[in-house]
Amino acid sequence: MQQIDTKQMRSEILRHLKYSLGKDEQHATVYDWRMSLSLALRDLIVDPWFASTRRTYEAGAKRVYYLSMEFLIGRLIEDVMVNLRLDVVARDAVASLGQDYDIVVYDEPDAALGNGGLGRLAACFLDSLSTLGIPAYGYGIRYEHGLFEQAFEDGRQIEAAENWLAQKHAWEFERPEVTYTIGFGGDVQTSGGKSKWRPAETVNASAYDTPVVGWQGKWANTLRLWAAKPTRLFDLESFNRGNYLAAAEPEALARTISRVLYPDDTTDTGKELRLKQEYFFTAASIQDLLRRFASEGHEIDALPNHVAIQLNDTHPAVAGPELIRLLADEHGMAIDRAIGVARQCLAYTNHTLLPEALERWDEDLFARILPRHHGIIELIEEAHRKESGSTVRIIDEGSVKMGELAFIMAHKVNGVSALHSELVKENLFTELHESYPDRITNQTNGITPRRWLYSCNPSLRGLINEKIGTDWPDDLEKLAQLEAHIDDSDFADRFRAAKAYNKQRVAEWIKQRDGTVIDPSALFDVQIKRVHEYKRQLMNLLETVALWNEIRNNPNENWTPRLKIFGGKAAPGYVIAKEIIRLINDVAKTVNADTTTNPFLQVIYPENYNVTMAELLIPAADLSEQISTAGKEASGTGNMKFALNGALTIGTLDGANVEIRERVGAENFYLFGLTADEVVARRERKDFSREAIASSPRLARVLRQIESGAFSPDEPSRYVALVRRLQEHDYFLVTCDFDDYFRTQREIDRDYRDSEGWTRKAILNTARMGWFSSDRTISGYARDIWNVNGLRDG
Numbered sequence: 001m002q003q004i005d006t007k008q009m010r011s012e013i014l015r016h017l018k019y020s021l022g023k024d025e026q027h028a029t030v031y032d033w034r035m036s037l038s039l040a041l042r043d044l045i046v047d048p049w050f051a052s053t054r055r056t057y058e059a060g061a062k063r064v065y066y067l068s069m070e071f072l073i074g075r076l077i078e079d080v081m082v083n084l085r086l087d088v089v090a091r092d093a094v095a096s097l098g099q100d101y102d103i104v105v106y107d108e109p110d111a112a113l114g115n116g117g118l119g120r121l122a123a124c125f126l127d128s129l130s131t132l133g134i135p136a137y138g139y140g141i142r143y144e145h146g147l148f149e150q151a152f153e154d155g156r157q158i159e160a161a162e163n164w165l166a167q168k169h170a171w172e173f174e175r176p177e178v179t180y181t182i183g184f185g186g187d188v189q190t191s192g193g194k195s196k197w198r199p200a201e202t203v204n205a206s207a208y209d210t211p212v213v214g215w216q217g218k219w220a221n222t223l224r225l226w227a228a229k230p231t232r233l234f235d236l237e238s239f240n241r242g243n244y245l246a247a248a249e250p251e252a253l254a255r256t257i258s259r260v261l262y263p264d265d266t267t268d269t270g271k272e273l274r275l276k277q278e279y280f281f282t283a284a285s286i287q288d289l290l291r292r293f294a295s296e297g298h299e300i301d302a303l304p305n306h307v308a309i310q311l312n313d314t315h316p317a318v319a320g321p322e323l324i325r326l327l328a329d330e331h332g333m334a335i336d337r338a339i340g341v342a343r344q345c346l347a348y349t350n351h352t353l354l355p356e357a358l359e360r361w362d363e364d365l366f367a368r369i370l371p372r373h374h375g376i377i378e379l380i381e382e383a384h385r386k387e388s389g390s391t392v393r394i395i396d397e398g399s400v401k402m403g404e405l406a407f408i409m410a411h412k413v414n415g416v417s418a419l420h421s422e423l424v425k426e427n428l429f430t431e432l433h434e435s436y437p438d439r440i441t442n443q444t445n446g447i448t449p450r451r452w453l454y455s456c457n458p459s460l461r462g463l464i465n466e467k468i469g470t471d472w473p474d475d476l477e478k479l480a481q482l483e484a485h486i487d488d489s490d491f492a493d494r495f496r497a498a499k500a501y502n503k504q505r506v507a508e509w510i511k512q513r514d515g516t517v518i519d520p521s522a523l524f525d526v527q528i529k530r531v532h533e534y535k536r537q538l539m540n541l542l543e544t545v546a547l548w549n550e551i552r553n554n555p556n557e558n559w560t561p562r563l564k565i566f567g568g569k570a571a572p573g574y575v576i577a578k579e580i581i582r583l584i585n586d587v588a589k590t591v592n593a594d595t596t597t598n599p600f601l602q603v604i605y606p607e608n609y610n611v612t613m614a615e616l617l618i619p620a621a622d623l624s625e626q627i628s629t630a631g632k633e634a635s636g637t638g639n640m641k642f643a644l645n646g647a648l649t650i651g652t653l654d655g656a657n658v659e660i661r662e663r664v665g666a667e668n669f670y671l672f673g674l675t676a677d678e679v680v681a682r683r684e685r686k687d688f689s690r691e692a693i694a695s696s697p698r699l700a701r702v703l704r705q706i707e708s709g710a711f712s713p714d715e716p717s718r719y720v721a722l723v724r725r726l727q728e729h730d731y732f733l734v735t736c737d738f739d740d741y742f743r744t745q746r747e748i749d750r751d752y753r754d755s756e757g758w759t760r761k762a763i764l765n766t767a768r769m770g771w772f773s774s775d776r777t778i779s780g781y782a783r784d785i786w787n788v789n790g791l792r793d794g
């Protein structure tokens with residue numbers, strides 16, 4: 001790796017300031033400095049990037065293509081600096097130029113091209129693919145507007161368009177020459193046994209490449225994002241007639257396709273546009289990888305030896321029919337063979353069991369937008385029926401089921417935690433699993449330790465480096481060596497001091513945001529994630545109110561001070577989730593204003609949770625809330641980030657919580673609640689929620705308060721419907737798990753007061769979380785699914 005010192009870095013920054021930004025030092029703004037620093041860093045990735053491409057070509061190596069509608073990458077400056085091991089050099093260089101490093105780094109927009117876990121997982125995977133030196137491309141959409149910005153008005157979530165591309169994106173290279181035409185609609189002509197699709201509408205997909213550099217700059221892959229552009233510019237004739245709006249219409253329509261990230265993670269709204277987005281980026285990616293494959297001169301049958309396509313959920317599932325279409329209609333391959341070749345290339349990751357999140361397209365819509373693909377899906381179904389005797393349909397009762405399509409077209413299907421993969425076999429693809437018992441595998445999710453420990457937690461990183469050396473970031477199981485120091489009280493003190501430092505940082509940040517003063521020594525109890533009923537922010541809130549009641553009843557008891565931190569957005573159309581957000585804000589207002597309870601309990605909910613906020617809050621957390629209804633959270637990855645940074649988990653036996661608990665030890669994990677099987681059984685019981693409420697005076701009181709407007713005095717009936725829902729059909733079993741949750745929280749209060757005992761548990765969490773590195777996850781995909789090797793070191 002090219003190493004440069006502070007002086008060289010400084011002069012590179014100044015060179016870019018002058019020649020790329022056209023500014024001198026006197027007139028440079030924070031933006032100019034940030035861009036200059038980023039461009040100086042980007043220069044250093046280019047050589048390893050070229051070298052990686054050359055090595056891949058020379059080795060004739062198989063490439064992985066990770067197709068994902070979402071890449072939630074966040075800010076990149078620190079990521080790149082850390083991976084290039086230039087964090088100290090860059091910091092010094094920026095300081096030597098009289099600039100505040102934090103201000104410069106925080107100027108970068110947080111690239112939010114994703115909704116939550118699924119998108120962030122894709123970003124962690126890119127980091128690990130590069131770290132392991134696996135030749136790979138990430139393919140996605142270059143949304144002009146990422147996930148909406150959230151603000152609170154009277155406690156209510158308000159959404160505003162995000163605008164990360166208002167400024168130039170420092171890391172990307174525009175590739176105008178890499179453009180493909182993508183069709184929609186039209187009809188299919190068949191003659192002499194050959195079919196040809198004649199689309200009615202076309203748009204161009206234009207590539208933008210961002211190099212993704214791995215640990216120590218040894219390897220770099222490409223994130224290639226597609227932007228939609230018109231195939232015809234504007235209509236000059238209309239323009240000349242003065243009809244400016246009509247003239248601009250075709251262009252505006254084309255660009256709509258990559259305009260906004262779909263912000264709904266429950267239901268399908270804007271259906272047609274969403275389907276077009278999916279086909280748009282999938283078709284461009286498949287054309288692109290076939291062009292690369294052809295340029296290497298292989299026989300088309302050899303495609304599976306050179307190409308592994310991973311479908312991140314069903315959003316790119318049309319890759320199957322698209323690949324078959326190109327193989328059959330363009331390359332003349334027989335359909336059955338094309339199906340076989342495509343299947344050997346494709347694999348599919350499932351991220352959810354929630355029925356409302358499983359994609360289904362109205363058949364008429366699908367056939368209208370993608371008539372040839374509709375026909376191909378019928379052929380796939382027929383081939384599948386013949387091959388397996390299975391009666392499972394892809395097109396069923398007027399809808400196209402993308403999960404079934406992805407399953408049937410993939411040689412491997414994986415879940416994202418051990419429990420989830422079993423539930424995928426048992427409940428989601430029961431019949432298909434019977435027909436293809438070897439197809440479903442498990443690959444438990446992971447997180448990149450570079451971003452989620454090394455970079456976001458400098459105080460803990462320093463201590464770890466001192467104790468076990470510096471080669472853990474790409475070999476995270478080395479953290480186990482920390483256990484040898486478990487009885488060293490000096491080490492424990494410093495571990496605690498690192499946490500205290502991170503909490504102090506948060507306290508200052510909160511103060512700066514809105515003037516709120518919090519107690520940095522309180523137990524930081526954090527729940528940050530998308531707001532969803534199954535994630536049960538509501539249960540956390542009910543417990544908050546119950547605790548508030550108890551403190552008011554006995555203000556002189558020895559309470560453990562707690563700071564409840566919530567963070568997260570709700571899909572704009574998800575009414576119930578938005579109601580929960582409002583209730584959190586209403587409760588926070590009342591509770592924070594109570595001077596009796598204030599020393600022991602505060603609730604904060606900072607607006608606009610994003611990757612940057614996670615990087616600040618996770619290292620400061622004492623307690624991680626992973627309290628989903630068992631069987632509903634496919635894996636969770638936040639749970640891993642917290643435990644790695646020494647927070648203890650309060651959690652149900654759900655998703656990867658199960659594996660985290662196994663690894664960190666049951667005594668270092670606060671388990672509560674019904675299991676997945678018990679959840680199913682409990683729902684069968686008539687009136688289960690009324691029964692649970694009746695047996696818990698504590699819960700009944702909380703519900704009465706909320707229902708009667710104790711937290712919404714300006715509109716007492718605001719939460720009547722919410723409480724009614726809990727009483728009548730509490731699908732996510734908040735009421736059933738409440739008492740056990742409350743009890744466990746009080747156990748946590750007691751344990752936290754034993755500071756040494758708590759720190760011991762925290763250290764053991766950090767030391768035992770090494771397995772959850774996304775390097776381990778990616779090695780699993782490479783071995784079990786893609787059949788590829790890393791080229792980094794050999």
Ligand code: F58
Nearest residue numbers: 115116117118265351633634635636637
């Ligand atoms: C998440 N899914 C799972 N979907 O909920 C979580 O348990 C898991 O750890 C994570 O994937 C990674 O495997 C998720 O984030 C979405 O955001 C989709 C966005 C597009 C619409 C459908 C949901």
